[in-house]
Amino acid sequence: MVISDIGKAKSCLARIGYYRLSAYWFPFRKSQQVIDAATGLPATQVLDDFQDGTDFPTILGLYVFDKKLRMIVLDALERIEIALRTEIALLLGQHGAWAHRDPQVLHGNFARRNKKGATFTPHQEWLDRLDDKFRRSKEDFAKHFKARYSSSDPPIWIAVELLDFGALSHFYAGMTIADQDTIAARYGLSAGKAFEAWLRCLNDVRNICAHHSRLWNKPLVAQPRWPALGAIPDLDHLDGDIHGQTRLYAALAIMRCMLKVVNPSSSWGQRLVEHLDTMPANPILSLKSAGFPTNWRTEALWA
Known part of the structure; x- marks a missing residue:
C-alpha cells in the first residue's frame, strides 16, 4: 500500500x-x-x-464515505421506525388499549406456543423486556404515566414509544396474519410475511449503523423477500438481479420505497444520491460491489 x-x-x-x-x-x-x-x-x-x-488516502476516504453513509441511512430508518410505531398502535388499538398484552389478538406461534425447551412463550419474553424498559424509563411520558396510573400497564400507544426497531419488528412478526397484511398493503406488499422480511433486513442494517460497522459493500445477512414483477414498479429493475437483491442497494431501495409512503416530500433520496457520488474514485472498487445496477440513477425510484 x-x-x-x-x-x-x-x-x-x-x-x-x-x-x-x-x-x-x-x-x-x-x-x-x-x-x-x-x-x-x-x-x-x-x-x-x-x-x-x-494507497492509504483512498482507504481513509472510503472509511469517511461509509461513516457519512451510515448517518444518512439512520435518518431514513428513524422516520420508518416512527411511522411503524404509529401504524401498529393505531391498528392494534382497534382491538383494545392493551391489545399488545392480549394473546387472543396475536399470532398463536407468538403468543400461545412455547418454543421447544422454553418456559415462556415468545410473547411473554417480549412483554418482560417491554415492562423492564418501562420501569427503567426516564422519559417524561413514562414518568407522567407511572405517577398518574401507578397500578396500570401503559396502553399500546404509549408502549410503542419504548420499542426500538428490533423489538418493533419482532412484535410485528407476532401479530395476526390479517393485521400484518393490513400494514404490509400500505407499502405495496400483498403478504405480511414479505414485509416481515423487509423489517428484519432493515433492523440488521440499523444495527450495523448503530455499532459503527462497515456498511457500504457488506452482504445483507437477513435478505428481503422480493415482490413479484409489477407489484411495486419502483423495484422492478431488480427483478432477477440476485446480486442487487442481496447487497446494500436492496435495503436502500426498500427504504426509498417506504419513505415515499411515509413522507412523499422527503429529500432523502436526493441526499443519498448526492452522497453516493462522493465515493472515492479508484480502479478496483465501485458501487457495483454494493449491488448497485449499472444505470441505477436513471430509475424512477431515484427521480
Whole structure:
C-alpha cells in the first residue's frame, strides 16, 4: 500500500484502529484461485499483498464515505421506525388499549406456543423486556404515566414509544396474519410475511449503523423477500438481479420505497444520491460491489 504521509497514517490508525480500517482495504488485497484441500473445489485465497495502485488516502476516504453513509441511512430508518410505531398502535388499538398484552389478538406461534425447551412463550419474553424498559424509563411520558396510573400497564400507544426497531419488528412478526397484511398493503406488499422480511433486513442494517460497522459493500445477512414483477414498479429493475437483491442497494431501495409512503416530500433520496457520488474514485472498487445496477440513477425510484 502506498503511504505518502507516514505521520498521518499513524495518527489515523491510532484514532480509528487497525482492524476497523482493515475492513476497507480488504477488497484491495490480491487474490488467487486455489483448490480447497477439504472439498477439492476451486476457491479464492486472499493474499497479504495489495493490488497495484492501492494507497492509504483512498482507504481513509472510503472509511469517511461509509461513516457519512451510515448517518444518512439512520435518518431514513428513524422516520420508518416512527411511522411503524404509529401504524401498529393505531391498528392494534382497534382491538383494545392493551391489545399488545392480549394473546387472543396475536399470532398463536407468538403468543400461545412455547418454543421447544422454553418456559415462556415468545410473547411473554417480549412483554418482560417491554415492562423492564418501562420501569427503567426516564422519559417524561413514562414518568407522567407511572405517577398518574401507578397500578396500570401503559396502553399500546404509549408502549410503542419504548420499542426500538428490533423489538418493533419482532412484535410485528407476532401479530395476526390479517393485521400484518393490513400494514404490509400500505407499502405495496400483498403478504405480511414479505414485509416481515423487509423489517428484519432493515433492523440488521440499523444495527450495523448503530455499532459503527462497515456498511457500504457488506452482504445483507437477513435478505428481503422480493415482490413479484409489477407489484411495486419502483423495484422492478431488480427483478432477477440476485446480486442487487442481496447487497446494500436492496435495503436502500426498500427504504426509498417506504419513505415515499411515509413522507412523499422527503429529500432523502436526493441526499443519498448526492452522497453516493462522493465515493472515492479508484480502479478496483465501485458501487457495483454494493449491488448497485449499472444505470441505477436513471430509475424512477431515484427521480
